[in-house]
Amino acid sequence: MARQLRLIGTSSEDGKCPTLYEDMDTGDIVVQGYTMTDPADLGRLANVLDGESAVVVPRELLTRFAPKE
Secondary structure, three states, rough: OOOOOEEEEEEEOOOOOOEEEEEEOOOOOOEOOOOOOHHHHHHHOOOOOOOOOOEEEEHHHHHOOOOOO
């Protein structure tokens, strides 16, 4: 079944990524951003499981639209 996503916000001014969404059923946050592809950067990540990927998101997007409190 497809997720029911609600747009939370974006720091993009021209409609491109990065963007945050909320899964309306689970409350999970879905992050849209540019995929990290540099092998050296990927090598610094820990515990990446099959099916997982890393995306780059500006801190401002998270602090503005998904604050801790």
